[in-house]
Amino acid sequence: MISITHYCTIHNIDTSFIHALADEGLIVLTIATDGPFIEEEQLPDLESYTRWHYEMGVNTEGIDVIRHLLDRIRNMQGEMHNLRMRLNLYENGD
Amino acid sequence: MAFIDYYKVLGLDKTASADDIKKAYRKLARKHHPDMNPNDKEANLKFQQINEANEVLSDPDKRKKYDEYGENWKHAEQFEHAKQQQQQQGYTYGGQTGFEGFGGDFSGEHFSDFFESLFGRGGGSGRRSQAKYRGQDYQAELHLGLREAATTHQHTLKVNDQNVRITIPAGIANGQVIKLKGHGAPGGNGGPAGDLYITFIVEDDEHFKRSGDDLYANVDVDLYAALLGGEITFDTLNGKVKLKVKPETQNGTKVRLKGKGFPKYKKEGEAGDLIITYNVILPTGLSEKEKELIRELASVSSKN
Structure with a gap:
C-alpha cells in the first residue's frame, strides 16, 4: 500500500488531484486512520494519469476518455495481430 | 552528426516565450507521447525529439547556451574553455570544460549525439523520465524458433547487470507478453522498482x-x-x-x-x-x- 500523502510529496502535486481521480472512478483509494492509500498494482496507472495531467494539461474527464480509447486501441491491436497471423497462413504461395 | 533546430522541432521561432514553449511541448506531447501511442516505435522516437527540444528550450541556461552557439555548436567547447580561462585568470583550476555537472539520474533518457556534444553525456535534467518514485518499466523482445517455443525451457536474461533466469512454458504465442515484476529500473525515494515486459516473437518455421x-x-x-x-x-x-x-x-x-x-x-x-x-x-x-x-x-x- 502506498500513502497518498507520500506520493504527492514526492511528485510535488496536490492531493486534490488524487481525490478528483478517485471521484471519477479512475483509481480506488483505501482510507486508513493515517490517511488515504492506494494498492501498489494501481501505481503504474496513477503515474500515467499524473503525467497526463501535469505534463500535458489533461483534466480528469479527459483522462477517463483517453483511458477508454487506449483500451480500444490495445484491443484492436490484438485483433490486428491475430488477423495478421491468420493471413500469414495463406501467404507465401501456400 | 547534424545540427538540430530545436525551435523547428517544437514549431516555434527564436522569439518564443517560456509560455509558448510550454504550450507547444504540451500540444506535441499529447500527440506523440508513448503513453498515447501504445506499441508505436515511431511515435516513441518522435517524442524523444520533442522531449529533447523541450529539455533545452525550457531550461534558461541550456537555451542560452544553445542560442549562443547555434549552428557553431562544434566550437562550443573551445569557446567555453577560452571564456573560463579569461574569467579565472590568476586562479588555478584543473582543466574543467564547463560541460559537466548538470547531474541527475539519466537512466531511460535518450538524447541525440548533438545534445550530448553540447551539454555533455548525462546533460539531461532528468525532470521527466527520472524515477521520482516507481522505477521505469523496461520493454524487451525475445525471439524464439517455433520448435524452441514448443518445449518448456529456461532462458537467462541480463537485466541491470543481473542474470534473471526465466522458464518459458511450451506453447507461448507469438506476440505474447510476460511481465517480470520488479525487474525494471530501480525506484526513487523508496518507491518500488518498475517491471520488465518481455514480448515473445516466435519465428516462422520452414515446415510448419x-x-x-x-x-x-x-x-x-x-x-x-x-x-x-x-x-x-x-x-x-x-x-x-x-x-x-x-x-x-x-x-x-x-x-x-x-x-x-x-x-x-x-x-x-x-x-x-x-x-x-x-x-x-x-x-x-x-x-x-x-x-x-x-x-x-x-x-x-x-x-x-
Whole structure:
C-alpha cells in the first residue's frame, strides 16, 4: 500500500488531484486512520494519469476518455495481430 | 552528426516565450507521447525529439547556451574553455570544460549525439523520465524458433547487470507478453522498482505454420500414390507418423491429426491439431514409353 500523502510529496502535486481521480472512478483509494492509500498494482496507472495531467494539461474527464480509447486501441491491436497471423497462413504461395 | 533546430522541432521561432514553449511541448506531447501511442516505435522516437527540444528550450541556461552557439555548436567547447580561462585568470583550476555537472539520474533518457556534444553525456535534467518514485518499466523482445517455443525451457536474461533466469512454458504465442515484476529500473525515494515486459516473437518455421495451437504443413504426394493409395512418413514436432493416402486423393486434400499440433500454453499434455495438406506432384521428364501409356490411359478414360 502506498500513502497518498507520500506520493504527492514526492511528485510535488496536490492531493486534490488524487481525490478528483478517485471521484471519477479512475483509481480506488483505501482510507486508513493515517490517511488515504492506494494498492501498489494501481501505481503504474496513477503515474500515467499524473503525467497526463501535469505534463500535458489533461483534466480528469479527459483522462477517463483517453483511458477508454487506449483500451480500444490495445484491443484492436490484438485483433490486428491475430488477423495478421491468420493471413500469414495463406501467404507465401501456400 | 547534424545540427538540430530545436525551435523547428517544437514549431516555434527564436522569439518564443517560456509560455509558448510550454504550450507547444504540451500540444506535441499529447500527440506523440508513448503513453498515447501504445506499441508505436515511431511515435516513441518522435517524442524523444520533442522531449529533447523541450529539455533545452525550457531550461534558461541550456537555451542560452544553445542560442549562443547555434549552428557553431562544434566550437562550443573551445569557446567555453577560452571564456573560463579569461574569467579565472590568476586562479588555478584543473582543466574543467564547463560541460559537466548538470547531474541527475539519466537512466531511460535518450538524447541525440548533438545534445550530448553540447551539454555533455548525462546533460539531461532528468525532470521527466527520472524515477521520482516507481522505477521505469523496461520493454524487451525475445525471439524464439517455433520448435524452441514448443518445449518448456529456461532462458537467462541480463537485466541491470543481473542474470534473471526465466522458464518459458511450451506453447507461448507469438506476440505474447510476460511481465517480470520488479525487474525494471530501480525506484526513487523508496518507491518500488518498475517491471520488465518481455514480448515473445516466435519465428516462422520452414515446415510448419502456426495458427493458435494448430499447425499447418504441406506434404508432397507423388501421382501414383495419390491415384492408387499408399503410405508416407511425416516428421511432426514430436516424432514421425505414418500417413495413409487414400486411393484417388485429390490435390489440396486436408487431413487433420488430432493432438499432433502445438502444445497448449500451461496445459501439460494437451496440444492443438496438425492439419496436413496433400500437394500432388505431377511427374516431369516423361519417357516415350510413359507418354505412350498415359495416352492409352487418356483414351481409355475418354471412352468411360
